[in-house]
Amino acid sequence: MALTRLYLLASLLATAISFRAAHATIPEGSAQELADDDFVVAISTASSRLVLAQGTRAYRAGIRTFIMNSNETEIPFLNKVYAKYRETYEYFPDEEDPDPKRWHAKNPGDFRAAMAPFAAHRHFGNTYKWMLYGDDDTLFFMRGVQQLLSNFDPELPLALSDNLWYETGHPRLESFRCLPCGFNTSNMPAAQTDTGYTPRAACPYCTRKDACPPSKPSCAITGAHGGAGMIFSVGLMRQLDLSYDAALACMNDLRHCSGGDCLVSQCLWRAGYGFTDPGFSLQYTQPYDHVLFDNMEARWFLKSPIESITMGNCGPLCRNVIQHAVSYHVRGKSFPSFAKAAAFMYGLTESYGAAIEFLALQADRGSRGVAAAVGGEEEGGEGGAGGGTNGDGLWEAEEEEGKGTDL
Numbered sequence: 263m264a265l266t267r268l269y270l271l272a273s274l275l276a277t278a279i280s281f282r283a284a285h286a287t288i289p290e291g292s293a294q295e296l297a298d299d300d301f302v303v304a305i306s307t308a309s310s311r312l313v314l315a316q317g318t319r320a321y322r323a324g325i326r327t328f329i330m331n332s333n334e335t336e337i338p339f340l341n342k343v344y345a346k347y348r349e350t351y352e353y354f355p356d357e358e359d360p361d362p363k364r365w366h367a368k369n370p371g372d373f374r375a376a377m378a379p380f381a382a383h384r385h386f387g388n389t390y391k392w393m394l395y396g397d398d399d400t401l402f403f404m405r406g407v408q409q410l411l412s413n414f415d416p417e418l419p420l421a422l423s424d425n426l427w428y429e430t431g432h433p434r435l436e437s438f439r440c441l442p443c444g445f446n447t448s449n450m451p452a453a454q455t456d457t458g459y460t461p462r463a464a465c466p467y468c469t470r471k472d473a474c475p476p477s478k479p480s481c482a483i484t485g486a487h488g489g490a491g492m493i494f495s496v497g498l499m500r501q502l503d504l505s506y507d508a509a510l511a512c513m514n515d516l517r518h519c520s521g522g523d524c525l526v527s528q529c530l531w532r533a534g535y536g537f538t539d540p541g542f543s544l545q546y547t548q549p550y551d552h553v554l555f556d557n558m559e560a561r562w563f564l565k566s567p568i569e570s571i572t573m574g575n576c577g578p579l580c581r582n583v584i585q586h587a588v589s590y591h592v593r594g595k596s597f598p599s600f601a602k603a604a605a606f607m608y609g610l611t612e613s614y615g616a617a618i619e620f621l622a623l624q625a626d627r628g629s630r631g632v633a634a635a636v637g638g639e640e641e642g643g644e645g646g647a648g649g650g651t652n653g654d655g656l657w658e659a660e661e662e663e664g665k666g667t668d669l
């Protein structure tokens with residue numbers, strides 16, 4: 263019996279992988295599917311980390327990418343050799359002031375990281391709908407990205423993330439931010455309403471006024487987490503207050519930010535825009551389990567989705583997270599080498615793709631005729647207020663164990 267089941271799983275897995283190879287990764291029926299050319303990617307890196315920036319090809323094959331690098335001499339070569347990957351390289355120096363106290367943020371490369379999205383827009387102009395912006399070790403899960411963006415209009419000025427700093431932590435439900443226009447806020451979980459700040463739905467997009475509590479109209483934000491990534495609409499990036507020159511002037515005016523993400527967030531804020539939290543996590547009683555951008559609680563199974571499934575460790579919560587996750591911060595420095603971190607990016611992207619197809623196949627019991635054998639578990643946790651907050655017993659136990667193996 264156990265053997266039969268294993269065999270079935272193995273053949274299903276093989277089918278899932280070949281199925282994936284033959285079809286686009288987006289399931290049929292998602293109405294507003296975005297094409298590769300609707301996206302651009304903006305990344306900043308340094309010479310020593312170039313292999314990481316290039317490792318993100320794992321998820322962005324076919325998508326135009328803008329990469330800012332620290333070494334000017336390398337730029338012509340990089341542009342010539344890697345144009346075939348639709349990559350454009352540009353130079354931006356490290357902080358040049360010998361006194362770190364006068365830098366704009368903590369690390370010498372942070373200013374470059376912060377300028378990357380604005381330089382990318384200067385380069386691409388209005389030729390895209392959405393810009394994916396992250397560190398050189400941020401992976402986006404494109405199916406999750408597609409699902410998320412089908413709810414938003416790129417013509418509006420939108421900055422999206424649900425991994426926002428508050429004081430020195432992230433993600434935090436205390437962060438000042440908006441929820442999407444039309445979001446039903448009447449079912450907000452206690453975890454959110456207990457923070458003393460309840461974000462509001464902003465129409466048509468998030469301004470400072472919408473993001474700040476009515477009692478604190480001139481509040482300040484800390485911003486989104488760079489490693490978790492952010493998604494910007496073309497409607498945001500083409501604002502005159504966010505042109506390359508305007509962003510440069512804004513950032514030159516800032517000092518002692520915690521990182522490039524802080525500089526970017528502060529300049530969006532100065533231009534009048536707050537972050538929109540997609541609000542997905544707020545449909546659940548345990549919001550942190552359902553964060554879309556670099557979900558730290560789900561890290562243990564998100565780092566190897568297909569393995570979690572084939573080992574039988576993927577309960578309803580795990581499946582829900584895999585189906586909706588938007589990004590994953592690889593944390594290049596936690597690997598023995600950047601090259602190994604880059605290899606992991608390819609592995610994770612494949613594993614994620616296989617997991618998505620496997621779950622689709624598992625849900626489609628009718629065409630397999632094996633309802634009782636593999637698909638016998640209750641499908642649950644899919645959307646709905648308060649749903650999906652508990653995995654099965656096995657997953658819960660394993661999660662504890664997984665705590666120590668965080669990357």
Ligand SMILES: *[C@@H]1O[C@H](CO)[C@@H](O)[C@H](O)[C@H]1NC(C)=O
Pocket residue numbers: 309333334335336
């Ligand atoms: C920049 O790249 C060039 C060409 O690869 C190399 O010769 C040079 O040492 C690099 N400079 C720095 C500061 O890394």
Ligand SMILES: *[C@@H]1O[C@H](CO)[C@@H](O)[C@H](O)[C@H]1NC(C)=O
Pocket residue numbers: 446447448449
């Ligand atoms: C929001 O949710 C509440 C509670 O489930 C429901 O009664 C209400 O009709 C919803 N509002 C809208 C506009 O859907």
